[in-house]
Amino acid sequence: MNNVLVYCEINEKGAIADISLELCTKGRQLATQLGCKLEAAVMGSGVKSAAETLYPYGVDTAFVADDKRLSPYRTLPHFEVLSTLIEEQKPQIVLFGASSVGRDLAPRIASKLKCGLTADCTQLEIGSHEDIKTKKTYDNILLQIRPAFGGNIIATIVCPETRPQMATVREGVMKKEILDANYKGEIAPVKVPSTLDAADKAVEILKREIEEQKIDIKGAQIIVAGGYGMGSKENFALLHDFAHLIGGSVGATRAAVDAGFCEGERQIGQTGVTVRPKLYIACGISGAVQHRAGMEQSAKIISINTDPDAPINAIADYTIVGDVMTVIPQFMEAYKKNLK
Numbered sequence: 001m002n003n004v005l006v007y008c009e010i011n012e013k014g015a016i017a018d019i020s021l022e023l024c025t026k027g028r029q030l031a032t033q034l035g036c037k038l039e040a041a042v043m044g045s046g047v048k049s050a051a052e053t054l055y056p057y058g059v060d061t062a063f064v065a066d067d068k069r070l071s072p073y074r075t076l077p078h079f080e081v082l083s084t085l086i087e088e089q090k091p092q093i094v095l096f097g098a099s100s101v102g103r104d105l106a107p108r109i110a111s112k113l114k115c116g117l118t119a120d121c122t123q124l125e126i127g128s129h130e131d132i133k134t135k136k137t138y139d140n141i142l143l144q145i146r147p148a149f150g151g152n153i154i155a156t157i158v159c160p161e162t163r164p165q166m167a168t169v170r171e172g173v174m175k176k177e178i179l180d181a182n183y184k185g186e187i188a189p190v191k192v193p194s195t196l197d198a199a200d201k202a203v204e205i206l207k208r209e210i211e212e213q214k215i216d217i218k219g220a221q222i223i224v225a226g227g228y229g230m231g232s233k234e235n236f237a238l239l240h241d242f243a244h245l246i247g248g249s250v251g252a253t254r255a256a257v258d259a260g261f262c263e264g265e266r267q268i269g270q271t272g273v274t275v276r277p278k279l280y281i282a283c284g285i286s287g288a289v290q291h292r293a294g295m296e297q298s299a300k301i302i303s304i305n306t307d308p309d310a311p312i313n314a315i316a317d318y319t320i321v322g323d324v325m326t327v328i329p330q331f332m333e334a335y336k337k338n339l340k
């Protein structure tokens with residue numbers, strides 16, 4: 001009762017999806033702060049062993065609904081089982097990945113349980129909130145933080161009265177971290193109702209075609225990202241050479257993508273992917289808040305920009321003031337020399 005619950009997704013390999021492991025890591029921190037348990041809901045066919053892999057992330061109880069009708073691609077049966085589980089267990093917080101499954105499931109649950117939901121949070125914290133009208137203070141509630149109004153402000157959203165407090169988070173925003181390899185949790189089997197059949201028939205999957213993902217910069221340890229300041233698609237090619245030389249991947253801002261300098265899959269930021277590399281080299285990027293939302297967790301940031309006052313420089317560990325087309329070739333030259 002009143003615990004933190006994470007809805008865990010199963011990936012193509014039958015394992016727990018990375019986004020769910022990231023949420024369990026965050027959920028563990030929140031549960032520790034609140035002095036409650038961390039629970040996980042795992043649904044599918046033959047998913048018990050996948051659920052057991054959650055213990056090292058600090059999961060105390062994994063509710064497992066093991067039934068072949070709970071295919072990962074049909075959210076309606078998941079909705080039936082999960083909403084009942086939430087009604088019975090009454091968690092105070094429920095977290096979902098902002099994946100296609102989580103984005104479908106979470107609003108349905110919020111609507112059924114008449115509680116709030118904040119999509120695409122970039123931070124989750126426990127804190128207090130004072131209602132300025134009633135002067136009532138709410139302690140130990142979930143502060144759901146995310147960019148709002150076109151990314152021009154960072155808003156903290158709270159659901160002071162209704163429970164559970166629910167949020168979705170995009171992959172890569174939170175860090176996946178093992179708490180204790182020997183952490184002991186338990187499996188709690190969930191009874192799957194026979195009424196599921198009706199929900200199961202609502203969608204019939206005739207065929208599944210998985211398009212091969214050609215560009216995936218999410219897991220890259222080094223990212224060379226280019227912005228509108230690269231000037232052209234031709235100049236952008238230099239970034240590919242640079243990234244190839246130092247073993248990195250190429251990322252981009254929305255302005256660079258919109259200008260046709262590179263593919264949309266490379267876009268980093270609020271409406272692109274979130275990355276957390278060891279090294280992020282920002283080339284001709286101003287550092288708008290929407291871009292920073294997707295890269296500011298990088299371990300080291302180098303900025304190359306002609307403008308010494310570009311906002312990106314405020315979060316960069318090193319700033320090189322200069323023209324990208326001069327600085328990058330010098331950088332590459334120096335790197336090659338040091339390799340010898």
Ligand SMILES: Cc1cc2nc3c(=O)[nH]c(=O)nc-3n(C[C@H](O)[C@H](O)[C@H](O)COP(=O)(O)OP(=O)(O)OC[C@H]3O[C@@H](n4cnc5c(N)ncnc54)[C@H](O)[C@@H]3O)c2cc1C
Nearest residue numbers: 227228229253254255269270271272284286291306323324
């Ligand atoms: C709802 C919403 C969502 C958005 N989502 C995203 C998102 O996901 N990702 C994202 O990136 N943006 C996003 N944006 C857009 C964002 O607000 C900025 O417009 C964008 O990030 C700017 O990209 P930029 O830094 O490449 O371009 P600019 O802001 O034009 O900056 C170019 C920079 O290059 C420098 N420069 C110019 N020439 C050179 C040179 N020769 N050498 C070195 N430096 C040079 C300039 O000094 C400048 O700092 C979003 C906006 C909105 C409203």
